[in-house]
Amino acid sequence: MSDAIQRVNELRQALNYHNYRYYVENSPEISDIEFDRLMRELQELETAYPELDDPLSPTHRVGSDLSKGFEQARHIYPMLSLGNTYSIDEIDEWVNRTSNSLGGQQFSIVGEMKFDGTSISLIYEHGRLVRAVTRGDGEKGDVVTNNIKAIRSIPLTLQGEGWPEKFEIRGEIVLPWKEFDELNERRAFNEEPLFANPRNAAAGTLKTLDPSEVSRRGLDAYFYYMLGEDLPASCHYDNMAEARKWGFKVSDAMKRLNTVEEVEKYIKYWDKARKDLPVATDGLVFKVDSLRQQLNLGFTAKSPRWAVAYKFAAERALTRLQFVSFEVGRMGIITPVANLEPVKLSGTVVKRASLHNEDIIRQLDIHDHDMLYVEKGGEIIPKIVDVDISSRQTDAKKVKFVSHCPACGSPLCRIEGEAAWVCPNRYACPPQIVGRIEHFVGRRMMNIDGIGEETAQALYDNGLIKDIADLYSLDAQSLLTLDGFGNRSAERVLEGLEASRQVPFERVVFALSIPFVGDTTAKKVARAARDIDTLMGMTIEQLCAIEDVGIKIAESITEYFSSPVNREIVRRLKDAGLQMSMPEDTAAYEHSDVLGGKAIVISGTFTHHSRDEYKSMIEQYGGRNVSSISKKTDYVLAGENMGPAKLEKAANLNIPIIDEDTFLKMSGK
Ligand code: IVH
Numbered sequence: 084m085s086d087a088i089q090r091v092n093e094l095r096q097a098l099n100y101h102n103y104r105y106y107v108e109n110s111p112e113i114s115d116i117e118f119d120r121l122m123r124e125l126q127e128l129e130t131a132y133p134e135l136d137d138p139l140s141p142t143h144r145v146g147s148d149l150s151k152g153f154e155q156a157r158h159i160y161p162m163l164s165l166g167n168t169y170s171i172d173e174i175d176e177w178v179n180r181t182s183n184s185l186g187g188q189q190f191s192i193v194g195e196m197k198f199d200g201t202s203i204s205l206i207y208e209h210g211r212l213v214r215a216v217t218r219g220d221g222e223k224g225d226v227v228t229n230n231i232k233a234i235r236s237i238p239l240t241l242q243g244e245g246w247p248e249k250f251e252i253r254g255e256i257v258l259p260w261k262e263f264d265e266l267n268e269r270r271a272f273n274e275e276p277l278f279a280n281p282r283n284a285a286a287g288t289l290k291t292l293d294p295s296e297v298s299r300r301g302l303d304a305y306f307y308y309m310l311g312e313d314l315p316a317s318c319h320y321d322n323m324a325e326a327r328k329w330g331f332k333v334s335d336a337m338k339r340l341n342t343v344e345e346v347e348k349y350i351k352y353w354d355k356a357r358k359d360l361p362v363a364t365d366g367l368v369f370k371v372d373s374l375r376q377q378l379n380l381g382f383t384a385k386s387p388r389w390a391v392a393y394k395f396a397a398e399r400a401l402t403r404l405q406f407v408s409f410e411v412g413r414m415g416i417i418t419p420v421a422n423l424e425p426v427k428l429s430g431t432v433v434k435r436a437s438l439h440n441e442d443i444i445r446q447l448d449i450h451d452h453d454m455l456y457v458e459k460g461g462e463i464i465p466k467i468v469d470v471d472i473s474s475r476q477t478d479a480k481k482v483k484f485v486s487h488c489p490a491c492g493s494p495l496c497r498i499e500g501e502a503a504w505v506c507p508n509r510y511a512c513p514p515q516i517v518g519r520i521e522h523f524v525g526r527r528m529m530n531i532d533g534i535g536e537e538t539a540q541a542l543y544d545n546g547l548i549k550d551i552a553d554l555y556s557l558d559a560q561s562l563l564t565l566d567g568f569g570n571r572s573a574e575r576v577l578e579g580l581e582a583s584r585q586v587p588f589e590r591v592v593f594a595l596s597i598p599f600v601g602d603t604t605a606k607k608v609a610r611a612a613r614d615i616d617t618l619m620g621m622t623i624e625q626l627c628a629i630e631d632v633g634i635k636i637a638e639s640i641t642e643y644f645s646s647p648v649n650r651e652i653v654r655r656l657k658d659a660g661l662q663m664s665m666p667e668d669t670a671a672y673e674h675s676d677v678l679g680g681k682a683i684v685i686s687g688t689f690t691h692h693s694r695d696e697y698k699s700m701i702e703q704y705g706g707r708n709v710s711s712i713s714k715k716t717d718y719v720l721a722g723e724n725m726g727p728a729k730l731e732k733a734a735n736l737n738i739p740i741i742d743e744d745t746f747l748k749m750s751g752k
Contacts, residue, residue, distance in 0.1 A: 193338070
């Protein structure tokens with residue numbers, strides 16, 4: 084008994100902590116499966132020892148995501164969670180239980196995706212959105228109506244007819260994979276902490292106090308539950324079909340299922356097919372269709388009896404840590420990387436996984452040569468999620484973070500309040516210099532053909548260049564001294580350098596690697612300053628007056644240009660003939676409307692321009708670049724190697740597929 088008391092206390096403490104990490108910090112330390120395992124163990128102990136039950140036990144509540152800065156509102160109907168299952172057997176058990184509770188009545192089940200985002204409750208009155216509230220602690224949540232209005236796929240006023248005078252609709256706010264990757268790319272560039280997964284990014288975005296930031300990040304929403312007094316239909320499936328007509332995004336994956344066999348087939352199909360969806364899902368949800376039967380089945384304290392979640396297993400593998408390397412980024416940030424014995428995971432061989440920062444190494448308590456669990460929960464970069472302590476060698480030492488830069492030996496600094504260690508030797512630390520060169524020549528910056536990561540490194544290692552401005556002094560003779568370089572490759576580099584002299588000023592500003600200045604900020608700053616001399620002379624106040632430039636970015640810009648090294652680099656780039664001002668005639672940057680709001684999906688690789696260039700062109704000429712093919716897509720701009728799944732989808736929906744020449748003609752180019 085005393086063992087049980089101790090374990091119950093441990094479990095409650097652990098679950099409270101992980102609830103907080105998940106809902107408040109948006110930064111979970113353990114997987115959902117692990118969390119559910121702890122919760123189940125606690126539930127079992129509380130059932131076995133009812134005298135240990137406590138009304139404040141984590142088993143009696145749903146997690147809280149309440150945060151400061153938002154007004155709160157009480158939910159009309161509490162927002163509960165779903166019971167989880169992990170196997171078809173458990174689903175079969177739920178079906179049997181439900182059948183028994185319904186006294187053997189026939190019933191249909193609706194199968195749908197379990198979207199991995201953050202839940203939202205919307206209230207509509209007279210066809211107009213009046214309030215949006217997060218789940219919060221299940222009883223009351225944060226009012227985030229203004230942020231919700233920034234999500235374009237959510238109807239603010241309803242289409243069609245037949246909506247009740249007042250009703251509630253619930254759904255999931257998600258950040259599609261593409262937007263998630265772009266957001267993290269921008270954050271990596273700006274040296275901001277990355278979001279671990281789209282769920283955290285969606286939750287974090289919804290809680291920002293700036294609706295324009297919400298709008299920029301590209302959140303989306305799928306709806307799956309309607310509540311109210313006078314709903315249009317007597318079953319869930321039909322209500323959702325109505326909601327679709329009123330303008331809500333309801334997933335096409337939603338399906339009515341009539342037998343256990345159909346349920347099993349649905350699970351088997353979506354276990355694979357979900358990988359092609361544009362958004363993250365972590366399972367499926369099965370619901371009893373009839374609202375009358377739902378009412379009969381009712382709720383437990385935490386979840387409805389009429390619905391259950393089936394969680395997909397995240398693919399994970401166990402492998403041995405060979406060593407931890409410490410890598411220096413363009414901005415001097417030190418990233419620990421786990422070098423692993425190669426192991427196969429979701430079809431690819433994993434050899435390395437980022438350990439992000441010192442805090443993560445400490446949390447996981449990694450020791451030399453530990454056996455590590457690597458997971459690919461849909462994220463592109465595999466991550467280390469756990470350690471198998473039982474196979475640790477007895478004399479193994481804890482992995483220690485380096486105190487000095489592994490490249491230049493400088494003592495590292497830790498930025499106050501942040502997890503990252505940084506090498507302060509900005510102008511002489513080789514990987515930082517090479518990183519800046521790689522960035523400068525990159526496709527979205529100066530787009531210098533012929534210089535990739537390897538060539539940038541070789542140019543630096545061979546002493547041919549020591550900063551970005553040196554690139555413009557390269558000649559064929561020096562290039563030919565590089566390993567593997569012939570006339571053709573040297574020519575390509577020189578042509579690329581020549582072409583880069585025409586790259587617009589705003590991209591030159593982005594290419595300079597000014598900390599916290601990403602492509603969007605660079606554009607705004609360049610357009611406001613109009614030329615480099617003005618930009619270099621701007622004060623913090625003047626910079627802060629530019630849209631989206633806050634004090635952190637302004638300080639970073641003034642600091643960058645106060646360095647004599649940077650001023651000299653800029654002077655030499657100017658002498659080399661780069662565009663250092665906005666053209667007199669800015670018509671080239673002005674937007675036309677020839678594409679008239681058409682939704683265009685880009686797929687494959689192109690010859691005349693890069694994908695990013697086509698993306699900007701679509702927007703510049705008044706179209707909309709969308710990430711996935713749907714009924715609403717107007718064209719698919721297809722290059723080479725367009726995926727067969729996309730091709731098939733476009734063909735099925737009769738969406739015209741155009742090539743780049745056609746697109747350029749359409750845009751009047
Ligand atoms: S129904 C009373 N349907 O999963 C329960 N929830 O673990 C109503 N979720 O809080 C929820 N996709 O945030 C439902 N198709 C779906 C869902 C879904 C994702 C989320 C939702 C809920 C959580 C429960």
